[in-house]
Amino acid sequence: MRSHAERGNDELAPLPVGRGVGVRAGFTTTLSIFPTIMHNKTLTELSAGLATGQYSSRELTAAFLARIQQHNPQLNAFITVTAETALAQAAAADQRRAQGQAGPLTGIPMAHKDIFCTQGVKTSCGSKMLDNFTAPYDATVVAKLNDAGMVMLGKLNMDEFAMGSSNESSHYGPVKNPWDLNAVPGGSSGGSAAAVAARLAPVATATDTGGSIRQPAAFCGVTGIKPTYGRVSRYGMIAYASSLDQGGVIAQSAEDCALLLNAMAGFDPRDSTCVDQPVPDYTAGLGDDIAGLRIGLPRQWFGEGLSNDVAQAVRAAVGQFEQLGATVVDIDLPHAPYCIPCYYVIAMSEASSNLARFDGARYGHRCENPKDLLDMYMRSRGEGFGAEVQRRILIGTYALSAGYYDAYYLKAQKIRRLIAQDFQQALQQCDVIMGPVAPSTAFDLGSHSGDPVQMYLEDIYTLPLNLAGLPGMSIPVGFGDNQRPVGLQMIAGYWQEGLLLKAAHRYQQNSDWHTKRAC
Amino acid sequence: MQWETVIGLEIHAQLATKSKIFSGAATAYGAEPNTQACAVDLGFPGVLPVLNEEAVRMAVKLGLAIDAKITPRSVFARKNYFYPDLPKGYQISQYDLPVVGLGRLDIEVDGVSKTIGVTRAHLEEDAGKSLHEDFHGASGIDLNRAGTPLLEIVSEPDMRSAKEAVAYMKKLHSLVRYLEICDGNMQEGSFRCDANVSVRPKGESKFGTRCEIKNLNSFRFVEKAINFEVERQIEIIENGGTITQETRLYDSVKDETRSMRSKEEANDYRYFPDPDLLPLDIAPEFIEQVRGSLPELPDAKRARFQSQYGLSDYDSAVLTASRELADYYEAVAKLAASDAKLCANWVMGELSGKLNEDGLEIGQSKVSAAQLAGMIQRISDDTISGKIAKQVFETLWHEGGTADEIIEKQGLKQITDTSAIEGIIDGIIAANPEQLAQYRAGKDKLFGFFVGQAMKATQGKANPAQLNELLKKKLQ
Incomplete structure (x- = not known):
């Protein structure tokens, strides 16, 4: 297998400033005095660099803005770049540091998935419906990272309303996979994964309803964590399926995920589903030994449908965990075959109701010259929502309708409980469940677009976790036959993010897949 | 043929919480449009509801006052429909698991007592208001009311006349005010009612097809609307027609009900549990704490007035019709420390007359309990006669002061020498x-x-x- 470290950095040639990218003139020229590899540093390294004064937040921010200006036109990872406010935030962070009030994340640039409301900044959720929407408030996650002194570079592309597994449903066009511009980056957090993989941002927020953090992280060769449902506030995170949505992180490493999660997690009185549970220091256990860790491999996940190259890379990674002292046991998830229909009934039902507020009355897209109320609703929604969103609203509406509710929604909720029980039982035999993230590596752009069901099958290994509410990670563990990255999925019990991060970090200390660069 | 009327009422009581049921915005009435609606009430993308515990406490109060079962785990559900004054495209309500279960309320009509079953009471949020005037062909939306907590109290179809329906509604109106969970202001819509009305031949056990009359906001309208509706239905059936199940609107100007929408046109609300809210678990300790905070309820107070003050059942009923009136009376009786019947006569007679005349509530009385008691003492100790007292009262009402001052100044002291x-x-x-x-x-x-x-x-x-x-x- 050809190592991807050999790939040149020149594959993504600089292009003119693209849509929405406005870097203040003058900054690119000053960049030459800073080491160009600044963008390859991990959060921990950047934090140290800022602390020791190797560079200021303003310099660091300018470097990333330049990087975005250079590569985003091809990748389309950003919907909005907030260059001016970023530089102002960076200056404020530098000031805060000068006053001796800097925390570990102060002055570090990052980017938000465009599903998080950001006060005064366009929050589109990847949809034409919200193309004209400027959020009047900050999501709790956004406020927390602001408080930590982080610098927001901009808002990241995503599948429309987080509905998709390839980032092709975005109103702003598909994101390209930095490893291969013909491949999808995965979805729905495709912009987050691509931005981190292409080092356009050191770290990004993301959300995961059925795999939307783990699958794009796997496709783009980066590390992602979806915390336990209720660990991170959903307030200000535009809802797709409320009982499944959970915010998380996409970063270069488990250690970076831990750093960001420290700042993001915790109880929020504005979110009734957010759990009042103490947040441990996720960086505390990093580096600990994992001897004796019990790994469970679900039999159902290594059978038909899984491509050989992915299976091989995943098994090799598990082998390495064994070398680090872990033991392996086969486990069963007997209700696995029901996950996809169960998930899609629940997700689409909730979505059909969650998206009812986009009616053209108060904000968002409104059709021209509505004849009457019904016309306003029908045309505003018909024009504002893309095909995939409309499909899911229709299916969800159907599933909740009188006479069908018991057969679909109620039945799906019952199956959901059984699926959660499967995991509970499996996690009695092991500490961490491991398996593939997706059936294959990143597929080609356009290859699934004619077949929604095939697209839904992409989430077969990821969505059971959301149904159960468990935390999960994806870490890069190699490359497939087509030289596209392979991810390993890791799952632990409720509130066991620390365990996942510890195990992932231990692996990353003993491997270099996560250090491979796409560009 | 002899016909029997069957009525069930759904009463919406706006709960007197300071803030909304799922947000921190204020609930005060009459503010400038859209000044009391926060991002949550406006249904902005990403916002989430958080339940106001005070609203739950108030619902439990009502539940305990009508001997109902408090549901240990109730569930909030979304009622989905599109309307411009419904910001989220769904109303958060309760569906198959309401917070208050089966209860009962005793009413009295023409001296005859009757128990009316209360099927359930559930918590929900109010919608905003659509304003169709003054916008030159467009409609305005005021979302100040959106998210105001409502308790919907659903009765069994146990009432057999408009009079019984009004008695039930009045009883409930008095109760929610006793409990201080609703201001009962019907003009502002704080207490309003939908009536389900059907008729059947006397002796028939099956119910007839019902019509629902929406948004009745006065006792008089309830009575008139039901009476109109009953006659309308009887006429149709007697002329060989059948009643179609539908929602009707009462027009108080024309004093008639007219069709709003038929059953076929009714929305499929696609109720499902709201995934943004956890099930509402109510601990027994919470219920006991609320029970401990309950005030004396109207029926108990009425009985006590008879035994403690020696008043007639009628007087006791009148004086306990509202908590404020009862409190006023008790203050007078205590301060006057004399003939309780005399105090009752003054409160029910001169005072009530004056209040009616000036259109005032007891809380707005120009003569305080202390002033009235001071005057009654002078009647009891023969300083003035009852007739002179009326003159003193008149002065108290218009000019204030104390009875003693007025008697002194106007030289009204009785001659007993x-x-x-x-x-x-x-x-x-x-x-x-x-x-x-x-x-x-x-x-x-x-x-x-x-x-x-x-x-x-x-x-x-x-x-x-x-x-x-x-x-x-x-x-x-």
């Missing part, structure tokens, strides 16, 4: 020999003439009982 009264009587007898002769000849009616003359001479200040006694003696 026997020799003084005798002197006056002697003068009158001397001045009216003819009448005296006629009286003594058997014309008893003339006794009143002498009383009148004496009162006139004393400007009404002679003690009536003494005057009567002395007059009788002197006239013989």
